[in-house]
């Protein structure tokens with residue numbers, strides 16, 4: 391390794407084959423300067439690329455064996471800015487250089503490799519910026535990544551996304567992975583339930599949120615669930631909602647990104663490979679089974695739209711808009727009882743509430759913290775292998791210690807047939823338009839329901855709308871959710887609470903309840919958040 395000293399050399403720009411360039415590598419930038427002549431780049435004679443945007447760099451020989459030259463390719467994905475100045479997605483920039491120090495091909499390749507190592511090493515020191523309250527840590531990426539693709543998700547284009555931009559970026563970042571194409575419902579669940587997890591650095595889902603729901607439940611069904619659930623999880627948007635992907639993107643402080651922009655952003659984060667803790671919610675149904683959720687519990691308007699709009703799946707994310715308009719036209723109310731355990735550290739309802747909770751999580755591997763706009767990281771050497779399950783004083787063990795049967799203990803919940811604990815709040819209103827509890831900022835790519843949520847804040851962000859709201863007022867709220875400003879609308883029917891647990895007992899029958907967008911048994915349901923139990927690749 392060349393330490394952090396500045397590297398400088400003259401190469402030939404491989405794109406033109408003739409242009410001589412002076413290349414400088416500092417600890418933050420790769421600068422390519424044209425030597426003499428007229429400008430060739432839109433920026434003029436010089437092109438500076440931030441190493442924080444670099445996913446990989448490789449050295450290789452020319453295909454022409456008679457050519458002694460070596461080549462150096464560096465791959466960058468700088469943020470793209472819209473005309474408003476907000477960053478949206480990322481765009482690919484590759485710089486390819488012809489490296490010739492003499493006639494000896496081996497010496498040329500060694501020089502190119504020296505540069506490639508230096509670029510990779512320096513790029514790995516940079517951490518994408520994240521919102522305050524998101525704690526990143528580095529985990530081992532020396533094993534393979536399992537990539538689960540649901541070819542039926544969204545408009546059925548997930549495989550095309552995989553073979554296109556995803557495979558291309560994973561290759562550039564030198565991330566070895568195994569592709570598993572899911573063949574039926576619960577396939578992913580079976581795969582992770584039976585997998586030898588010591589073989590995998592991470593499990594990545596290229597699909598909608600439904601496949602991640604399966605994966606989390608599969609991991610929680612294992613005997614070694616407490617270790618299994620620590621496997622870093624990654625999400626690449628391939629569905630029509632893509633709530634977690636949109637949330638993960640939102641936590642990076644970037645402006646909104648949709649479709650392929652969102653995919654590139656999430657894939658970029660995957661290549662950076664930093665994780666943060668992820669809350670898991672245990673959901674108890676009256677018939678007994680326990681489900682594990684990472685995203686949402688919905689009843690009323692939102693749950694109905696989610697299920698009713700399935701038939702408009704071919705229009706992609708637009709299905710939610712179509713479903714919302716149709717349901718607005720036949721607006722109804724839903725009767726039921728709602729009770730919850732509020733966060734004891736803060737008062738509830740507020741449109742202007744800002745949440746920036748600090749996570750107690752610290753990885754025993756490496757920890758990155760985002761403090762007052764500065765990002766700091768402790769480093770190990772580039773290739774030091776770690777066991778990513780070696781945290782021993784974390785939340786999961788605490789949860790397990792509290793459990794009688796070795797499973798995750800729901801210490802805040804009473805049996806569903808018993809009254810709720812006395813410190814819970816019971817909502818006196820019994821007529822609702824919707825009840826929605828979310829763990830993350832987004833419920834869909836363009837629906838930011840809880841702007842201040844963080845992946846491991848330990849809260850369910852409970853939004854409910856009481857009966858009596860007019861259609862125009864409800865429509866205004868949904869439109870405001872595109873930017874997450876609905877909480878400032880001062881709508882008297884809209885309530886927002888940060889809670890640790892809740893119980894919902896629907897009286898209206900029949901009806902729909904969804905957990906992470908999947909329809910579950912209709913009836914009494916209760917849920918409790920388990921802070922930071924899982925891990926998500928997030929920065």
Ligand SMILES: Nc1ncnc2c1ncn2[C@@H]1O[C@H](COP(=O)(O)OP(=O)(O)OP(=O)(O)O)[C@@H](O)[C@H]1O
Pocket residue numbers: 540541542543544545572573574575576577597598599600601602604628629630631632633907
């Ligand atoms: N090959 C397959 N054929 C049919 N269903 C599948 C297949 N693979 C997975 N599934 C199921 O498809 C369901 C939906 O998957 P997922 O949520 O990932 O996509 P989606 O519904 O298109 O996304 P979104 O929820 O964003 O609309 C999951 O419950 C999963 O079990």
